[in-house]
Amino acid sequence: MKMNKLILSLIALAMASSVTSFAQSTIAHINTQELIEAMPEMQSARTEIEKLAKSYENDIQTMASELQNKVKVYDSEADSQTEDENRKRIEEVQGMEQSIRQFQGQAQQDIAQKENELLEPILKKAKDAVVKVAKALGYTYVLDTTPGSGVILADGKNLMADVKKELGF
Numbered sequence: 529m530k531m532n533k534l535i536l537s538l539i540a541l542a543m544a545s546s547v548t549s550f551a552q553s554t555i556a557h558i559n560t561q562e563l564i565e566a567m568p569e570m571q572s573a574r575t576e577i578e579k580l581a582k583s584y585e586n587d588i589q590t591m592a593s594e595l596q597n598k599v600k601v602y603d604s605e606a607d608s609q610t611e612d613e614n615r616k617r618i619e620e621v622q623g624m625e626q627s628i629r630q631f632q633g634q635a636q637q638d639i640a641q642k643e644n645e646l647l648e649p650i651l652k653k654a655k656d657a658v659v660k661v662a663k664a665l666g667y668t669y670v671l672d673t674t675p676g677s678g679v680i681l682a683d684g685k686n687l688m689a690d691v692k693k694e695l696g697f
Contacts, residue, residue, distance in 0.1 A: 556667040561674040564654050573646040580642055584635035588628065595624045655680060 564570055602617045609617070658680055662670045670680040 554666070554668045555671065556662055556665070556669070557671040557673045558658055558680070559673045560654060560658070560677065560680070563658075564650060567650060567654065569650045569653070573643075573650060576646060577639065577643050581635075581639055584639065588632060588635065591624075591628050591631065595621065595628065598624070 599621055602614075602621065606614055606617075658670055662680075669682055672678060672680050
């Protein structure tokens with residue numbers, strides 16, 4: 529009786545270790561954010577985005593300086609102008625402020641679009657490399673350990689159809 533329990537325990541242990549070994553050999557992980565940050569293409573993309581942002585920042589600063597200068601001039605001349613002229617000047621200043629805000633919004637959109645345009649091929653290259661390496665090493669699943677991410681590659685059996693059948697739909 530004790531011998532049977534011992535044999536059953538050994539068999540169970542052997543099966544558990546082989547299942548664990550199998551699972552470990554088919555699942556891998558990588559931090560894609562760390563990978564992408566280490567890619568040389570990322571540095572050049574970052575440099576290009578910073579250059580574009582600096583260009584927009586300079587334009588906005590120039591526009592803001594022009595506005596400030598105009599406001600100073602208009603403030604100094606306000607007493608010598610008619611009420612109608614002062615009202616026109618206020619409207620002009622308000623229009624300039626609105627133009628600057630619109631330009632800032634457009635600049636942000638352009639920077640975001642350029643960032644997407646530059647990052648898309650980098651992300652694809654990283655994912656393709658992960659999939660290629662994983663498949664070459666025989667992994668069927670690759671989990672992304674970047675916080676908030678998930679599965680990169682899922683070549684293993686998907687149980688969805690079988691589970692739906694079991695549940696009757």
